[in-house]
Amino acid sequence: MTVEEALATVRDPELDRPITELGFVAAIRTEGSRVRVELRLPTYFCAPNFAWLMVADARDAVAAVPGVTAVEVVLLEHFVSAEINAGVAAVSDFAATFTGDTERGLDPDLAELRTTFERKAHVAAQERLARALTAAGAPGDRLPAMSLAEAAGLVPDAAAAVARRRERLGLRSPHALCGDDGMPFGADQLPGWLRFARTVRVSVDGNAGFCRGLLETRYALARPS
Amino acid sequence: MYSKDGQSYYVVDGHTHFWDGSPANQINRYGEGFIKCFYDYHSNLSPEEYKWSLEEFERYPEERMIRDLFDVGHDDVAILQSTYLTDWYVNGFNTTEQNGEMAQRHPGRFVVNGRFDPRDGEAGLEKLERLHERWQLKGVKVYTAEWKGDSKGWKLSDPWAYRYLEKCQELGIRNIHVHKGPTVYPMNRDAFDVADVDDAATAFPELRFIVEHVGLPRLEDFCWIATQEPNVYGGLAVAMPFIHSRPRYFAQIIGELLYWLDENRLLFGSDYAIWQPKWLIEKFVDFQIPEDLQSEYGVLTADIKKKILGLNAAALYDLDVPEQFRVAAAPGDSGPTIGASPEPLAART
Numbered sequence: 001m002t003v004e005e006a007l008a009t010v011r012d013p014e015l016d017r018p019i020t021e022l023g024f025v026a027a028i029r030t031e032g033s034r035v036r037v038e039l040r041l042p043t044y045f046c047a048p049n050f051a052w053l054m055v056a057d058a059r060d061a062v063a064a065v066p067g068v069t070a071v072e073v074v075l076l077e078h079f080v081s082a083e084i085n086a087g088v089a090a091v092s093d094f095a096a097t098f099t100g101d102t103e104r105g106l107d108p109d110l111a112e113l114r115t116t117f118e119r120k121a122h123v124a125a126q127e128r129l130a131r132a133l134t135a136a137g138a139p140g141d142r143l144p145a146m147s148l149a150e151a152a153g154l155v156p157d158a159a160a161a162v163a164r165r166r167e168r169l170g171l172r173s174p175h176a177l178c179g180d181d182g183m184p185f186g187a188d189q190l191p192g193w194l195r196f197a198r199t200v201r202v203s204v205d206g207n208a209g210f211c212r213g214l215l216e217t218r219y220a221l222a223r224p225s
Numbered sequence: 226m227y228s229k230d231g232q233s234y235y236v237v238d239g240h241t242h243f244w245d246g247s248p249a250n251q252i253n254r255y256g257e258g259f260i261k262c263f264y265d266y267h268s269n270l271s272p273e274e275y276k277w278s279l280e281e282f283e284r285y286p287e288e289r290m291i292r293d294l295f296d297v298g299h300d301d302v303a304i305l306q307s308t309y310l311t312d313w314y315v316n317g318f319n320t321t322e323q324n325g326e327m328a329q330r331h332p333g334r335f336v337v338n339g340r341f342d343p344r345d346g347e348a349g350l351e352k353l354e355r356l357h358e359r360w361q362l363k364g365v366k367v368y369t370a371e372w373k374g375d376s377k378g379w380k381l382s383d384p385w386a387y388r389y390l391e392k393c394q395e396l397g398i399r400n401i402h403v404h405k406g407p408t409v410y411p412m413n414r415d416a417f418d419v420a421d422v423d424d425a426a427t428a429f430p431e432l433r434f435i436v437e438h439v440g441l442p443r444l445e446d447f448c449w450i451a452t453q454e455p456n457v458y459g460g461l462a463v464a465m466p467f468i469h470s471r472p473r474y475f476a477q478i479i480g481e482l483l484y485w486l487d488e489n490r491l492l493f494g495s496d497y498a499i500w501q502p503k504w505l506i507e508k509f510v511d512f513q514i515p516e517d518l519q520s521e522y523g524v525l526t527a528d529i530k531k532k533i534l535g536l537n538a539a540a541l542y543d544l545d546v547p548e549q550f551r552v553a554a555a556p557g558d559s560g561p562t563i564g565a566s567p568e569p570l571a572a573r574t
Contacts, residue, residue, distance in 0.1 A: 014442070043265065044258035047417070079258055120445075196445070198521075199485070202477045203444040209471060210442070217269040 003028055003035055003068070006061040013114050014050050015208040016121035022208075023215050024054065026076060033069040035062055040076045042214035048080045049113060052094045055084055115169070119180055122165040124204045125158075126177050127197035132158040133176070143177060144187045151176035226550075227299040227534075229510050232527045235550035237538035238294060238303040238502050240402075240437060240462040240494025243327050244319040247284040255372070256313035267499045270466035275501050285498055287327055294495075295334060298502040301535065302333075302544055304494075306366040306402060307340040312373060325360050336542055338364040338402065341393075343385035344373050350392050357396045363542050364400030365393065366437075369421075382424040390429050400541050401425075402460065404437045417443045419450055426454040433541060435492060438463035439482060448485035458541070459486060461533070462494035468508045476514045480522030488529040492538045506534065528552045 007028070008020045019025055019039065027038040037058055041051060059073045073088060075081045080098075087097030094110050130143060132155040138146070152159035159176070166173065173182035177190065185193055215221065227234045246260030264282050277285075294300040305324040309317045317323070321339045328335035339356040341349060356362060370378045379386065381403065393401065405417050419440050426434045439459040440447025451457045459482055467475040482491055493509070495502040510530060514522045531552050539546045 043262045045262050079255060195484075196449070199445040199448050199481050202474075202481055203442065206444070206467075206474050206478065207442040209474060210467075213269045213470070214265055217265045 001065055003030065003037070003062055003065055006065045007037065007058060010054060010057045010061050012050065012211075013053050013117045014047070014204075015211060016117070016124070016204055017208055019054055019058070022212060023219075023221065033067055034072075035065075035068050035070070036072045036074070037062060038074055038076055040215070040219065041078055042211045042218060044077060044079050046078065048078075048084065048098075049094060049110060051075055051078060051080070052084050052088070052097075053110065053114060055088045059088055118165065118169050120200055120204060122162070122169060122171070122180075123197045124201040125162045125165045127194060127201045129155065129158040129162050130177060130194055130197075141187065144185055144190050146176040147174050148176045149174070226301055227506050227510060229507075232510075232531070233550055234299075234506070234510065234531050235535040235539065235546050236300050236302075236502070236506060237493070237535040237542070237544065238298075238300040238495050238497065239435070239460055239492040239538045240306055241290075241294065241303040241497040242306060242308065242319050242499075243287070243290055243324055244308070244498070245284050245314065245316060245323075246282075246318065250284075250314045250316055252313055252315055256310070259310065259313060259318075263499055266463070270470050271500060272469050272504055275504055277498075282498060287330075290497070291331060291334075293501050293503070294497060295331075298495075299506045300495075300502050302336060302539075302542075303497070304336045304338055304364070304538070304542070306338050306404075308366065308368060308404075309340060309342070310368075310371060312371075321356055321360060336363065336544075338362065338366050338400075339398070340365050340367060341389045342367075342371065342373060343379055343383055343389050344376055346385065350388065353389065353392055354396065357398060362396070362398045364402060364435075365398055366402040366404060368404045370405065381421040383421075386425070387428065390425060390432060394429060394431055399431065400433050400435060402435045402437055405440065405443075419443055419446050422457065423450040423454060426450070426457050430456055432456060433458055435460050435541075437494070438496075439478070439491075444478065444481065448481060451486045451490065458490045458492060458537075460492050460494050462496035462499075465493065465495070465505050465509065466500045468505065468512055472512070473515060473518070475512070476518055476522065479525070480514060480518065483529070484522070488532050489537055491533045492541075493534045509534065 004020065007025055008018045010019045011017060012019055012022055012024070015022065024039050024041060025037065026040040029036040039055060039058060055073050055075050059071050062068060062071045062073065074085050078084070083097050087094070094107050129151060133143065133146070133151060134140065136154045138154060148159055148163065171182055175184040178184050227236060246256070246263070248257070251257050260283055264279050267282060268276055294303050305328060307321040307324055308319055311317050321337060325337045328337050337360045339353065339360060339362040341353045343349070345352065369380060390401070393399070403422055405419060417440070419436060422434050422436055433456050435458040436447055437460040439461060441463055447459065451459065464475070464478050467478065495505055512525065514524055531550065535550070536546060536552065
């Protein structure tokens with residue numbers, strides 16, 4: 001695995017897309033076995049907790065690349081760049097960095113935040129799957145009882161996308177569509193749930209588009225045609 | 226006022242600013258970063274012919290604002306939202322006093338909204354009373370991400386916030402505009418989380434909570450609480466300009482909002498000087514949900530647009546709308562309202 005491939009596994013938790021695809025990786029500088037990665041975000045005030053997660057994830061991902069002996073990941077031009085860069089480099093945690101609290105260890109709140117957004121990503125992916133199934137001719141009354149395996153036979157890409165989100169969540173469910181607990185929806189529940197899931201999907205996709213636009217404006221990047 | 230195709234629209238611009246973000250007023254790099262962030266929003270979403278230079282954007286003369294809003298911009302009345310940010314700007318970004326002083330020179334044009342910060346404690350409660358006496362406030366804008374010394378933000382559900390909301394209720398300040406922004410508090414939680422609005426709206430049913438930029442980037446969370454709280458409204462500042470650069474996304478946002486709320490609880494706002502009302506209003510009046518999305522979202526009628534552009538805000542601020550701009554009270558074609566509604570459904574049919 002290369003450094004670039006490792007960074008492609010790091011996702012913006014909110015936008016549910018790889019940081020490489022979002023244009024957040026400004027530079028990768030390699031000197032022998034030492035690697036420095038520079039990250040940039042769409043605005044100076046992007047949420048610091050998400051920024052922290054991306055910087056920390058990038059460090060962990062690059063550190064796992066064979067042959068890399070030292071990693072430095074720095075966040076550029078952000079209102080708490082200095083705090084985040086120093087905190088991540090010291091393998092501290094988010095709360096400790098911002099409160100001066102020296103007690104180290106897992107950051108349960110940050111882990112919960114990540115899970116919240118992974119659940120949203122799962123909901124949005126399932127909405128896309130339901131939409132793809134309908135477009136492929138699956139009757140609406142088949143959806144509640146459909147298995148993920150059957151869905152994969154009809155629309156492999158959309159089903160694989162759902163499977164990937166479940167893997168990240170550690171959620172095992174044989175159903176094409178399920179709640180956060182893995183249980184399927186009843187025929188009477190599903191339409192209402194799908195309606196809300198659509199709002200989640202519109203929101204996630206919309207934010208990704210907006211953030212990409214702001215990054216292009218901030219760094220005067222060429223817009224993809 | 227804007228007229229097109231035989232329809233006339235009374236326009237209340239629900240979100241405008243008369244700010245000073247110039248380097249001379251900046252205290253630190255946060256002040257500089259804040260105005261630059263706004264400027265990127267402006268540059269990214271404005272049509273080419275409406276873009277300003279950063280210098281123009283940092284501080285603009287009163288005459289320009291009057292021209293952009295009223296002479297060419299179609300606004301009948303504009304609501305000035307106060308944003309203090311005194312940890313970042315020497316004289317504040319735009320305070321109630323600065324806004325009020327300007328508004329006095331243009332009678333009938335502006336509604337001046339105050340602000341409070343629950344971290345000001347008892348002294349702040351008195352200050353709010355004095356602001357109210359001076360400017361007869363009907364609304365306030367609160368910015369939960371505002372910094373104050375070591376504190377990097379607060380929540381509407383904080384006990385002191387409740388004290389201030391009680392004070393608003395007592396003074397008859399019924400319109401609470403809530404602006405969520407990125408902050409480092411509450412430390413590890415989602416900074417844009419609107420759950421505290423839900424709590425406050427339940428606790429203060431007589432107040433109206435206008436969530437600015439409809440909770441973006443948490444549109445789904447905003448929709449969810451708005452379905453449950455009849456006194457939660459959506460301010461369309463920031464959502465509106467997508468009409469130019471990403472019209473399909475705009476159609477989806479407005480479609481989602483009309484589905485979960487209804488057309489009586491959405492308020493137009495330009496967020497001037499980030500965007501200018503002229504093009505937003507003209508494009509919105511011309512706008513229609515794309516045909517392939519109409520089966521999901523329905524269509525926007527002239528009555529829906531009239532309510533969003535001015536009539537809804539006029540109702541919240543007791544503005545007298547001339548007869549020719551009014552619409553029948555019955556809702557338009559936004560489909561069945563899923564959530565709560567500001568009036569009993571029976572009264573609207």
